[in-house]
Amino acid sequence: MTTEPVRATAVAPPKPAPWLGSVRAAAPGWVEAFEAAPREWFVPDLVWRKNPTGRGWLPVNRNMEPETWAELVATDDFVVTQVDDGHPTLPGGIGRAVTSSTSMPTMMAVMLHTLNLPTDLHRRNGPGLRVLEIGTGTGWNTALLAHRLGVGNVTSIEIDPQIADHARAALASTGYPVTVITGDGEQAPPASDHDHALYDRVISTAACHRVPYTWVQQCKPGGIIVTPWQTPYLGSALLQLTVTHSTTTDAMASGRFIEHASFMPLRAQRGGDWIPDPDTEPDAAESATALHPYEPVSDYDGCAFTVSLLVPDLEKSIAFPDPHDQHTYEVLLFEATSRSWATITVTPAALHTDIYLVRQHGQRRLWDEIEAAYTWWEHHGHPTYTQFGLTIGATGQRAWLDDPSQPLGPITPPDSRA
Ligand SMILES: C[S@@+](CC[C@H](N)C(=O)[O-])C[C@H]1O[C@@H](n2cnc3c(N)ncnc32)[C@H](O)[C@@H]1O
Incomplete structure (x- = not known):
């Protein structure tokens, strides 16, 4: 039996969305559903937009700013519908983290x-x-x-x-x-x-x-x-x-x-429960590396995805001491359970010599693990993320390359092989 949805009379008739063409290209079988159930029927009156002058998210109330609300809802982008689990945490009622949205x-x-x-x-x-x-x-x-x-x-x-x-x-x-x-x-x-x-x-x-x-x-x-x-x-x-x-x-x-x-x-599965402060830890082990952090840390299609599969529970942040200087920054890598961290510092001088300062602290040597993952990625012909997959079974989750019969094994950091 086919049943038509009963539509409440208070609901405005749908207007064609500007992104329907992209939906048609991506998912032809779903266009009718997108046309029948427009986004604005579901978005709450209170949404959030990026703070243009600082960090965080500013509230937009449909009753007070109907045009801004409508503009946000019409975009082919996500629209934030909740921040900080419903309790904005930054001063002035500004939201820090997005905790619910209507997706792109x-x-x-x-x-x-x-x-x-x-x-x-x-x-x-x-x-x-x-x-x-x-x-x-x-x-x-x-x-x-x-x-x-x-x-x-x-x-x-x-x-x-x-x-x-x-x-x-x-x-x-x-x-x-x-x-x-x-x-x-x-x-x-x-x-x-x-x-x-x-x-x-x-x-x-x-x-x-x-x-x-x-x-x-x-x-x-x-x-x-x-x-x-x-x-x-x-x-x-x-x-x-x-x-x-x-x-x-x-x-x-x-x-x-x-x-x-x-x-x-x-x-x-949010992470971010612990963020180390390397400046307060003078006893970290120092070393040097010739591996620039871009590929293992930021090259999404390439090595960084591989690192995320091979080096468990890794988190990162990148700090630019001077926002106008994109050549000087510190990459912070950390893992909460073992309270381990590593930093790698990029400066114009380090770029010139191609040697970067590494500091590591805690039970795990995270940069060493990343270098081992980089070596693995090179030896396997630079696989991209679509070559990987996962198998989920009663004993847990296993990543593989190309085929489930080729599971990724544990990797050995270079200094433990020495
Ligand atoms: C990207 S939003 C969902 C977008 C939604 N599909 C839409 O069309 O508006 C993700 C949602 O997942 C919810 N969520 C997060 N963890 C969850 C969990 N463990 N179980 C159920 N919902 C969860 C969040 O509260 C949030 O509302």
Whole structure:
């Protein structure tokens, strides 16, 4: 049976979005859904825009600044809908970190396309293809899924109760009353809500670096999991996993990184809990390196992605003491559990000699590990991120190069080989 969504009369008729052409190119099967459920139906009145004069995010209230609000919502970009988990932390009510947003429309289209839904799939509310969405946010992506698959075939989980309430209300008032569970999407839902391997697709709109095993367990064999994958070290890539088998005791999924995609992380995978202050640690071990940090730290398509797979739990920040001097900076690398850090300093003099000062402190020698990962990357022919994939099983997550039969082993830092 096909059921048309019942639209509340208070909702304004949709205007064509300027980015619909890009959506059509990225995901032709989803254009009708984007046209039927416009973004502005789901975006709350309070959004946030980048502070043009300093750091952080400034509030934009739709009632007070309707044009700015409409401009933000019309862009093919993400729009921030919550900062600092709902409690702005910078002075003057300015937000520091983005904690919820409506994602970039073209990116959403790419992700939806990556779900590989059958092209002849028609909207229906009876049994059909079932999707679990993690990270409801505004509910817009949820509505797009519901439009294509039928309201009853979509379940969405949102960790933040206020955001979940907003999404539930927006979905109900626009004719897509999807079940929105308030909870942690990394956990399996309560037993009463949960049949084993219930879903044909799982899509997360928040990034992870440890793919939750519960997603694999909840997806049927042959089903597809789409998630942005991202470590605190690097921007993220879209990961598309296919569930190879799923029994009550054993489940497995495997697949490749396929696209660039930058998303906010799942709440429990944020990182940044500890940031060292190297200036207060005079006893750090000093050495010199001829490896400029650009490739292993910042070359996203190349070595830096490899480093993020080979050197676990790495985080980084880059500090420019003079914002007008792009040739003098310090790269800080750190890992919270072992309280280890390393710095590498780039100056015009160091660039001239191609020798850079390294300081390392703590149980792990992070720069040595990065150099070992760089050597590995060179020996393997400079693989790019789309050559890598992940396999998720009961024993954990394993990265591989080219094929699941070629798992990445542990690497040995140069000084431990000496
Ligand atoms: C990028 S936003 C979602 C965008 C959304 N799909 C939309 O169309 O508006 C990511 C959302 O994931 C939520 N989130 C973060 N960690 C979560 C978790 N462990 N379980 C469920 N939701 C989570 C955040 O609160 C945030 O609302």
